[in-house]
Amino acid sequence: MVRRRFAAAGALVAAAALVLSGCANQSGSGPAQTSAAPAPAQPNNAVLPAGDGQGRCAPGTSIAYVGTLAGQNAALGQAIANATELAVNQHNQANPGCQVTLVKADSGGTPDTAVGPTQAVINNQAVLGIVGLPFSGESKAVGPALNAAGLVNITPSATNPGLTQNGWTTFFRGLGNDAVQGPAAAKWMQQKFTPQSICVIKDDSDYGIGLAQAVTQALGPQVAACQGDVKTNQKEFSATVGQVQQANPQAIFYAGYYTEASPLIQQLRDAGVQTPFVAPDGVKDEQFVVNAAGSANGSFLTCPCVPQEGFTAFTQAYQQAYNTPPQTYSAEAYDAATILLQGIDKGANSRPALLNFVKSYNGQGLTKKFQWQPNGELTDTPVYVYRVDGDKIVTDSPITG
Amino acid sequence: MFLDRFWANTINGLSYGSIYALVALGYTLVYGVLQLINFAHSEIFVIGVFGVYFTFLALGFQPGQTPNVPLAGIIANLVLAGAVGMILAGVAAVILERVAYRPLRKRNAPRLAFLITAIGASFVIQQIFRITRGSNPEGTIRLLPPEPLFRIFGAPVTNLQVIIILAALALFVIADSFVNRTRLGRGVRAVAQDPATATLMGVNRERVIMITFLLGGLLAGAAALFYLMTIPQGAVFNGGFLLGIKAFAAAVLGGIGNLRGALLGGLILGIAENYGQSLFGGDWRDVVAFVLLVGVLMFRPTGILGESLGKARV
Numbered sequence: 001m002v003r004r005r006f007a008a009a010g011a012l013v014a015a016a017a018l019v020l021s022g023c024a025n026q027s028g029s030g031p032a033q034t035s036a037a038p039a040p041a042q043p044n045n046a047v048l049p050a051g052d053g054q055g056r057c058a059p060g061t062s063i064a065y066v067g068t069l070a071g072q073n074a075a076l077g078q079a080i081a082n083a084t085e086l087a088v089n090q091h092n093q094a095n096p097g098c099q100v101t102l103v104k105a106d107s108g109g110t111p112d113t114a115v116g117p118t119q120a121v122i123n124n125q126a127v128l129g130i131v132g133l134p135f136s137g138e139s140k141a142v143g144p145a146l147n148a149a150g151l152v153n154i155t156p157s158a159t160n161p162g163l164t165q166n167g168w169t170t171f172f173r174g175l176g177n178d179a180v181q182g183p184a185a186a187k188w189m190q191q192k193f194t195p196q197s198i199c200v201i202k203d204d205s206d207y208g209i210g211l212a213q214a215v216t217q218a219l220g221p222q223v224a225a226c227q228g229d230v231k232t233n234q235k236e237f238s239a240t241v242g243q244v245q246q247a248n249p250q251a252i253f254y255a256g257y258y259t260e261a262s263p264l265i266q267q268l269r270d271a272g273v274q275t276p277f278v279a280p281d282g283v284k285d286e287q288f289v290v291n292a293a294g295s296a297n298g299s300f301l302t303c304p305c306v307p308q309e310g311f312t313a314f315t316q317a318y319q320q321a322y323n324t325p326p327q328t329y330s331a332e333a334y335d336a337a338t339i340l341l342q343g344i345d346k347g348a349n350s351r352p353a354l355l356n357f358v359k360s361y362n363g364q365g366l367t368k369k370f371q372w373q374p375n376g377e378l379t380d381t382p383v384y385v386y387r388v389d390g391d392k393i394v395t396d397s398p399i400t401g
Numbered sequence: 402m403f404l405d406r407f408w409a410n411t412i413n414g415l416s417y418g419s420i421y422a423l424v425a426l427g428y429t430l431v432y433g434v435l436q437l438i439n440f441a442h443s444e445i446f447v448i449g450v451f452g453v454y455f456t457f458l459a460l461g462f463q464p465g466q467t468p469n470v471p472l473a474g475i476i477a478n479l480v481l482a483g484a485v486g487m488i489l490a491g492v493a494a495v496i497l498e499r500v501a502y503r504p505l506r507k508r509n510a511p512r513l514a515f516l517i518t519a520i521g522a523s524f525v526i527q528q529i530f531r532i533t534r535g536s537n538p539e540g541t542i543r544l545l546p547p548e549p550l551f552r553i554f555g556a557p558v559t560n561l562q563v564i565i566i567l568a569a570l571a572l573f574v575i576a577d578s579f580v581n582r583t584r585l586g587r588g589v590r591a592v593a594q595d596p597a598t599a600t601l602m603g604v605n606r607e608r609v610i611m612i613t614f615l616l617g618g619l620l621a622g623a624a625a626l627f628y629l630m631t632i633p634q635g636a637v638f639n640g641g642f643l644l645g646i647k648a649f650a651a652a653v654l655g656g657i658g659n660l661r662g663a664l665l666g667g668l669i670l671g672i673a674e675n676y677g678q679s680l681f682g683g684d685w686r687d688v689v690a691f692v693l694l695v696g697v698l699m700f701r702p703t704g705i706l707g708e709s710l711g712k713a714r715v
Contacts (some may be wrong), residue, residue, distance in 0.1 A: 234415075234683070238409070239686070243683075266633070266634075
């Protein structure tokens with residue numbers, strides 16, 4: 001009897017753990033790496049972290065990176081943290097009168113782990129601005145606290161459209177959101193494949209769900225009749241593979257992250273499904289290519305990020321510092337950090353001052369022109385298509401219109 | 402959709418269920434002997450996965466494309482990697498028992514203390530992998546790409562699935578006859594049935610416990626090889642979490658403490674969740690698995706075959 005009760009209790013614990021893990025999905029958007037074709041060169045008037053070298057600020061002045069460093073989908077966060085660090089280092093080297101400290105806080109990448117580290121950064125009064133958070137789910141979780149603290153944060157990669165609809169005055173998005181990326185991806189697929197049918201497969205993150213919705217809407221219910229669901233951390237996709245085989249679409253759009261995308265595409269290709277595979281920025285990372293072991297070849301990746309290979313000064317400095325080329329969103333993070341550093345150089349010595357500086361900012365970055373609407377969305381939001389070519393992610397084309 | 406995919410789902414379920422079953426045997430063995438739910442068993446499995454993975458690396462395979470090696474070489478490499486994985490997992494299970502459970506047993510700790518220790522040990526091992534290997538999956542190394550060998554009612558059966566199902570069954574038969582037919586196995590059953598009397602009869606209880614953990618670890622190591630063959634992206638610190646819970650559920654489903662129950666439970670769970678996701682969609686997979694568990698436990702609280710490692714029935 002004791003045994004039986006005990007086993008039942010164990011089953012309950014197990015079930016609870018499963019439910020909890022199911023809820024702990026991350027949200028947000030992703031990273032990657034590129035080369036070749038129609039990549040823009042560095043704009044002549046791009047503002048760089050070094051500024052004019054005349055920056056003056058109080059010793060100890062800090063900006064922070066808050067985002068995943070070791071948690072879920074960490075490769076995305078590391079690429080952002082590195083670029084932020086590079087910007088700060090270049091700034092400090094060029095501006096002897098203003099030495100800015102970079103505080104790095106590991107959010108763990110999920111809504112339930114992000115709040116504590118973010119609060120610690122809020123409590124550190126030396127921090128005037130944040131680059132981050134990278135993912136949408138965690139951004140949603142910490143938004144109210146950052147807003148209450150009046151601490152400006154520029155996300156280089158969180159693309160869930162809802163983030164700018166909360167009335168937060170401190171949240172700024174350094175790239176196009178999924179309401180831009182989704183329809184752009186849909187439009188591109190329509191031009192490329194003239195499809196009768198596309199399977200839209202989504203994971204269970206805020207990011208995946210929002211993006212799948214945007215894509216489905218843009219494609220129309222007829223074309224996107226085939227809808228699949230996968231779960232965060234799922235590794236076995238025979239049901240999804242079967243579903244795709246049944247529907248026999250002209251293309252597959254996967255709304256999610258690279259962790260699940262790699263085994264998914266491998267299992268699709270193993271089963272003989274050769275349908276073109278299109279995925280968003282959350283999949284655009286070298287990890288996707290490596291972990292899919294050859295199966296990723298020929299996949300298309302859409303991203304509101306701008307190809308970086310044309311920004312040679314930046315890519316070389318990054319390569320030198322981190323022994324790897326910049327990844328998805330490195331350039332966006334570099335731009336975001338540059339804007340914060342500009343503000344500090346120009347005398348914004350408090351959180352409200354830096355917030356105002358960002359609000360009224362209007363300048364060219366590496367990736368695009370930065371000027372925000374009152375809700376924190378950019379006015380200019382380019383989307384690009386990338387392609388997996390062998391074991392590399394290369395630039396395919398910009399999505400125009 | 403469901404009917405079209407019925408046989409494909411059954412075969413996939415059997416092959417994935419075999420992996421559940423092998424891991425479930427570890428839960429069931431330990432539970433049968435100690436009435437302890439060894440939640441750290443999922444991490445023993447992960448140790449096996451990394452053991453297999455590092456053997457691949459040591460054999461000179463690189464992440465990325467599938468290597469071009471003749472079949473005999475592939476099999477030799479797989480067997481070697483599997484052996485390393487099994488030994489590592491087996492040794493790890495024995496060490497875990499020594500470090501985490503034996504001190505508690507010496508002090509006659511209450512059963513809850515064991516359970517909490519098991520969960521704690523599970524986290525410790527998991528975080529060691531996370532800190533040392535990071536949270537990205539290890540680069541994919543796949544020695545044997547799946548290729549359909551033959552068809553059952555139109556559903557392709559791949560070489561991987563054949564290997565996994567047959568090898569898992571063989572391992573099960575070996576484990577089952579070890580417990581039921583050998584002298585050491587008799588000791589295991591004796592301790593499971595009545596530790597005090599078994600000790601009086603000259604059975605060395607500590608040794609039996611060690612053997613039980615070793616056997617469970619070896620089987621988990623074998624499961625690790627099959628898992629990595631099926632899911633080459635599986636070498637990641639938290640890769641054992643969901644699988645461990647499922648395997649535990651499989652053990653309870655079949656009747657925890659019962660070896661044949663673990664096998665049956667694993668296979669049923671594997672098949673059921675494949676049917677489930679085919680019927681209701683991919684995100685219902687885990688729901689179906691656990692609803693099935695709850696449903697069975699409602700009518701047969703001791704699982705399908707009952708709890709019986711220590712009873713005469715086995």
